């Protein structure tokens with residue numbers, strides 16, 4: 001049965017629900033098995049009778065790193081999300097990034113983190129160009145909910161924040177930094193269960209402080225001050241900053257720091273937090289520090305957070321202020337945030353009727369899990385990445401990895417070549433020309449603060465020469 005959510009189809013026993021309009025985009029492609037994108041790969045496989053009300057495949061999201069469709073699994077009629085990871089083998093950097101994302105999706109086992117349900121059977125190595133991953137389909141995301149007219153109660157905010165922190169604790173315990181936590185990357189189903197998604201920018205924490213990390217991270221509104229100030233090394237605290245921004249956005253129902261440029265972004269942050277001390281800016285690059293010191297000092301105005309909404313109680317603001325701390329080393333950790341009293345009600349709500357880790361026997365008291373916020377059993381390993389030195393090598397390793405994942409009892413899935421919907425799916429996004437890629441890079445540079453450009457002059461020059 002198609003798992004389409006909406007206000008009328010909530011699981012029994014769940015007392016709170018956010019009614020959500022289904023994802024954007026009109027119906028595309030023909031309905032029915034001929035038009036469907038997915039097919040079972042085994043020739044002898046007889047698909048079950050397809051219900052009459054099967055929904056057409058349709059696009060539900062486009063990101064920088066792929067396109068996602070809502071499709072039907074022909075093996076059981078279940079609605080799932082199909083993500084295409086495009087242009088996988090364009091360069092060593094992009095192929096390693098995709099391999100990392102794929103391995104992460106297969107590694108995750110946590111209710112608040114999106115994971116791979118399946119991978120489509122790849123063609124022979126010689127024809128292996130694209131990768132398709134199947135994940136659970138959730139009907140909405142926090143961005144759509146925040147901008148919708150849907151009422152958000154204090155309980156909604158608490159249960160959302162709890163789940164974000166719960167998922168993030170798991171990721172950080174696996175030593176993974178998400179690096180692009182924003183409302184659009186927090187999927188939500190009709191029962192308010194939330195899952196962190198899009199690991200296109202995620203990577204393993206770099207313990208070596210002298211190693212430089214990329215600045216091409218985190219959507220500007222949710223970007224931590226140390227990144228805005230050109231810090232060359234940053235930690236899991238960047239994700240906590242983003243969560244703080246989202247918490248503020250849930251309370252106020254508008255983006256907390258909505259600036260036009262990174263310099264203005266920093267300006268808005270200092271208007272709220274006050275001018276940072278030199279000590280607070282020790283991770284910043286020299287140019288950014290000078291820029292900040294040239295400006296008239298500003299006093300903090302944190303009491304403004306109380307005006308966000310009536311939900312901005314003393315407890316809420318107390319926690320929010322510990323997330324929105326300029327110095328990443330003084331910012332609260334996810335584990336400490338989970339111990340804050342504001343989170344208690346969200347935890348109670350989640351484990352009394354929404355989670356999969358606790359249960360209620362037919363007659364009796366609710367049986368609670370031993371660990372409410374489980375960590376990953378082991379860190380995510382990225383040593384394999386260092387051994388990969390050519391695109392061909394990544395390709396072979398990835399092909400092998402996918403084959404290993406498919407060794408289950410289930411009939412593997414593949415793309416239905418007759419599908420009309422697939423043609424539009426497969427052609428997106430069109431491969432970029434060298435000129436377009438250069439333009440993208442120039443646009444990226446335009447969005448960087450001048451002091452960061454000044455610091456990276458030589459590096460940028462070398463990168464431009466490559467186009």
Ligand SMILES: [Zn+2]
Pocket residue numbers: 350351355356357358368369
């Ligand atoms: Zn539970």
